[in-house]
Amino acid sequence: MEIKVKKNVLGKNDRLAAEIRKYLSEKGIFAINLISSPGAGKTTILEETCARLKDKLGIAVVEGDITTTRDADRIARHGVPVHQIETQGACHLDARMLENALEHLDLDKVDLLIIENVGNLVCPATFDLGEDAKIVVLSVPEGDDKPAKYPGIFRRAKVLLLNKIDLLEISGFDKEKALRDLAEINPDITVFETSATKGTGMDEWCQWLADRVAEKKKK
Amino acid sequence: MHELSIAMSLMEIIEEECRKNQVKKVRKVKVVVGEMAGIVPDSLKFSFEVVSQDTVADGAELELEVRPVTALCQDCSEEFVVEEFRFRCPKCGSRNAKRLGGDELYIDYIETDD
Ligand SMILES: Nc1nc2c(ncn2[C@@H]2O[C@H](COP(=O)(O)OP(=O)(O)O)[C@@H](O)[C@H]2O)c(=O)[nH]1
Ligand SMILES: [Mg+2]
Ligand SMILES: [Zn+2]
Numbered sequence: 350m351e352i353k354v355k356k357n358v359l360g361k362n363d364r365l366a367a368e369i370r371k372y373l374s375e376k377g378i379f380a381i382n383l384i385s386s387p388g389a390g391k392t393t394i395l396e397e398t399c400a401r402l403k404d405k406l407g408i409a410v411v412e413g414d415i416t417t418t419r420d421a422d423r424i425a426r427h428g429v430p431v432h433q434i435e436t437q438g439a440c441h442l443d444a445r446m447l448e449n450a451l452e453h454l455d456l457d458k459v460d461l462l463i464i465e466n467v468g469n470l471v472c473p474a475t476f477d478l479g480e481d482a483k484i485v486v487l488s489v490p491e492g493d494d495k496p497a498k499y500p501g502i503f504r505r506a507k508v509l510l511l512n513k514i515d516l517l518e519i520s521g522f523d524k525e526k527a528l529r530d531l532a533e534i535n536p537d538i539t540v541f542e543t544s545a546t547k548g549t550g551m552d553e554w555c556q557w558l559a560d561r562v563a564e565k566k567k568k
Numbered sequence: 569m570h571e572l573s574i575a576m577s578l579m580e581i582i583e584e585e586c587r588k589n590q591v592k593k594v595r596k597v598k599v600v601v602g603e604m605a606g607i608v609p610d611s612l613k614f615s616f617e618v619v620s621q622d623t624v625a626d627g628a629e630l631e632l633e634v635r636p637v638t639a640l641c642q643d644c645s646e647e648f649v650v651e652e653f654r655f656r657c658p659k660c661g662s663r664n665a666k667r668l669g670g671d672e673l674y675i676d677y678i679e680t681d682d
Contacts, residue, residue: 350682352589354675358577358599441570472570475606475673500653501606533654536663 365444369479385486387468393545441472482507489522575615637670
């Protein structure tokens with residue numbers, strides 16, 4: 350016997366993500382899903398973002414990175430509500446994990462939800478969390494071939510934060526080549542060149558975020 | 569290695585279908601995977617072997633049909649296959665292309681012994 354199934358394997362995750370998206374929209378919250386390799390600078394960027402925006406916007410953070418609770422502690426120091434997901438070694442966050450995490454956060458005064466995904470350029474790209482935008486962080490020491498090697502995430506992301514730009518000279522990163530590859534994969538992506546440790550490009554990135562939050566509030 | 573969680577979701581759907589249809593033994597499962605779904609076929613096959621052990625699908629063949637990424641040029645309406653994620657229209661050179669297929673990840677059908 351042949352049973353026609355025609356069912357999306359990720360159906361459960363996608364349905365839950367759609368519910369989260371609806372819930373966040375009703376609350377007028379703009380949500381981003383930060384994705385990168387381990388060590389590209391997600392948490393540092395998050396800290397700098399919180400420092401710049403926390404007096405202007407209500408921010409909440411969900412930490413999915415596996416490195417214990419160290420990242421969550423770094424965010425908590427900025428006085429921003431943060432919940433650490435225990436991924437138990439998972440290589441990505443899924444909508445169920447996010448749903449559970451959101452129950453631990455008071456979202457009533459929140460305008461911007463930032464989710465730091467597990468450090469990995471492949472797996473997180475497949476799992477919708479209900480975010481408004483995937484933000485990919487690529488740090489220049491990782492090499493200029495990354496967009497071409499991991500096109501899935503670069504295609505899906507709305508923004509690329511090209512981080513550790515302070516190391517551009519010594520890393521031999523060919524920026525023109527990386528951006529040329531990127532334009533073929535995703536011509537609509539917005540790129541900010543940042544150095545989270547030196548503060549370069551952080552104001553521009555935060556302005557982009559603030560604009561999106563304002564847009565979402567209007568809807 | 570998210571293929572393991574994908575294989576688990578796959579197994580959940582298979583068991584649900586088997587219950588509904590009162591099937592006891594699955595011979596083959598056919599899954600359609602787009603090139604942009606972010607799945608490594610061999611890794612999914614291996615994960616499926618692991619999670620299907622001692623289930624209705626123990627020993628079942630997992631057939632994966634890989635579908636290319638396709639796009640529609642918004643400027644000249646050419647439909648084309650996207651090679652290596654390069655979304656450039658081969659006819660007019662435009663980058664203004666809308667993706668059509670390539671992110672599929674669904675169970676097409678299940679073949680049973682019954
Ligand atoms: N030189 C340089 N180092 C950075 C920059 N951003 C982050 N780092 C460093 O990179 C390391 C990993 O950063 P972290 O934020 O933990 O990365 P994550 O794993 O993506 O969260 C830390 O030692 C940071 O201080 C940057 O823009 N320039
Ligand atoms: Mg981190
Ligand atoms: Zn064209």
